[in-house]
Amino acid sequence: MKQPLTVSRQKIKSGEFRFVLIAATATFITYLSMYAFRKPFSAATFDGLSLWGIDYKILLIISQLIGYTISKYLGIKIISELDHKTRTNTLILLMLLAWIMLFLFAIIPYPYNFPFMFLNGLPLGMIWGVVFSYIEGRRYTELLGAVMASSFILSSGIVKACGRLMIDNFHVNQMWMPFLVGLAFVPLLMLGIFMLHKLPPPDEEDIALRTERIPMDNNSRWTFFIRFAPGIILAVVIYVGLTIFRDLRDNFAVEFWNGLGFTNTPRMLVLSEVPIALSVLIIISFMIMIRDNRLAFFSTFYIIFLSGIILVIATIAFATGALDPVKWMVIAGFAMYLSYLTYHTVFFERWIAHFRVKSNIGFLMYVSDAIGYLGSTSVLLFKNFSQTKISWVEVLKISALSTGILMIVVSCFTFIYFRNLENRNIKKVILQPVFANN
Numbered sequence: 001m002k003q004p005l006t007v008s009r010q011k012i013k014s015g016e017f018r019f020v021l022i023a024a025t026a027t028f029i030t031y032l033s034m035y036a037f038r039k040p041f042s043a044a045t046f047d048g049l050s051l052w053g054i055d056y057k058i059l060l061i062i063s064q065l066i067g068y069t070i071s072k073y074l075g076i077k078i079i080s081e082l083d084h085k086t087r088t089n090t091l092i093l094l095m096l097l098a099w100i101m102l103f104l105f106a107i108i109p110y111p112y113n114f115p116f117m118f119l120n121g122l123p124l125g126m127i128w129g130v131v132f133s134y135i136e137g138r139r140y141t142e143l144l145g146a147v148m149a150s151s152f153i154l155s156s157g158i159v160k161a162c163g164r165l166m167i168d169n170f171h172v173n174q175m176w177m178p179f180l181v182g183l184a185f186v187p188l189l190m191l192g193i194f195m196l197h198k199l200p201p202p203d204e205e206d207i208a209l210r211t212e213r214i215p216m217d218n219n220s221r222w223t224f225f226i227r228f229a230p231g232i233i234l235a236v237v238i239y240v241g242l243t244i245f246r247d248l249r250d251n252f253a254v255e256f257w258n259g260l261g262f263t264n265t266p267r268m269l270v271l272s273e274v275p276i277a278l279s280v281l282i283i284i285s286f287m288i289m290i291r292d293n294r295l296a297f298f299s300t301f302y303i304i305f306l307s308g309i310i311l312v313i314a315t316i317a318f319a320t321g322a323l324d325p326v327k328w329m330v331i332a333g334f335a336m337y338l339s340y341l342t343y344h345t346v347f348f349e350r351w352i353a354h355f356r357v358k359s360n361i362g363f364l365m366y367v368s369d370a371i372g373y374l375g376s377t378s379v380l381l382f383k384n385f386s387q388t389k390i391s392w393v394e395v396l397k398i399s400a401l402s403t404g405i406l407m408i409v410v411s412c413f414t415f416i417y418f419r420n421l422e423n424r425n426i427k428k429v430i431l432q433p434v435f436a437n438n
Contacts, residue, residue: 027148030192035155036185037098043163044174051111064121071125072370079129079362080216088197094123102179129362137213145345146284153277210353234414241403242340243372276333293354300347301415308407311335315400
């Protein structure tokens with residue numbers, strides 16, 4: 001029987017406000033701190049350094065991205081099977097390994113230190129899944145996920161600004177800068193992990209509304225994939241485009257602003273991200289008001305479709321000179337992040353809740369990330385080895401326009417697939433216990 005398509009007037013009860021505040025703060029500061037171990041090196045330019053004909057900064061980005069991508073493939077198994085009893089120790093171990101690699105990157109001389117950036121990315125790719133496991137399957141997951149998501153919109157700009165300040169104002173060596181930025185964020189990271197560890201598990205109301213979240217073994221993962229294969233493939237196609245544009249925009253923001261003549265790079269890195277984070281946070285947070293999982297799930301397709309239209313229109317306006325760079329960076333970032341974070345906070349969460357399949361978001365998210373980051377790595381390699389020399393400003397414009405068109409077209413096909421899935425009454429089969437560990 002279908003649930004009524006209603007929008008809840010749900011408010012955070014006074015007794016739950018403390019939990020939401022603590023959980024939101026914990027996820028925000030933990031994931032923000034993670035970026036201090038991942039992104040600061042991209043604030044350096046490494047001018048004049050190269051290896052094997054590759055610009056050294058691009059080599060470092062590719063090295064870390066390859067490690068990060070492999071981590072996503074490992075995460076399909078590790079994160080989907082993660083036991084809640086061991087996740088805090090897992091989180092601490094992963095962050096410690098990433099920090100040690102930054103130390104080795106600093107003390108090993110150029111050009112022999114680039115492999116440590118690969119090893120730095122290897123554990124960091126699983127942090128999102130561990131942190132999100134503390135907040136998924138709750139009636140406030142969208143709100144908490146939006147706060148967590150806003151952290152990694154802001155954090156990249158914040159930690160890169162910290163990196164630039166260390167280099168420009170304190171003359172820190174650019175090889176040591178990533179380790180020192182990480183050091184500055186260690187206290188905040190440990191506070192966040194401690195707060196996450198103290199969060200209570202989902203209660204009976206959470207489970208009734210959002211379905212119980214459980215570890216998935218190999219049989220569970222294959223069963224889930226077979227049942228939803230076309231939907232998973234279509235959803236991943238959109239996600240690949242979003243990941244490529246996000247990574248290009250994030251990793252080469254300094255080059256973008258410099259290429260357009262902006263000299264106050266730290267200010268631009270933060271200024272362009274604040275309105276995006278606030279806007280996306282507000283919009284996604286309102287999704288907790290939609291109590292019906294079916295309505296919330298299908299609403300995500302409208303969000304992606306409309307975001308694609310905004311991205312295409314804004315990019316065409318920027319390319320023709322009708323929109324200035326700062327406004328384009330903000331509008332394009334908003335359209336991209338709104339869809340990108342809809343995946344992280346609403347789409348997969350309500351997919352599982354709507355079809356009532358006992359599982360977890362880790363499986364869907366890490367399948368998407370694994371392919372998304374593979375696409376991002378491939379684009380970087382093509383850009384570096386292609387005979388066509390094109391500026392990063394042009395690369396970002398092409399990526400934005402392509403991603404926008406992809407979002408518009410594929411979101412329609414994905415919507416049609418899931419509507420047909422319901423029309424064929426497959427939902428009645430999925431409602432039965434399908435996993436051996438149900």
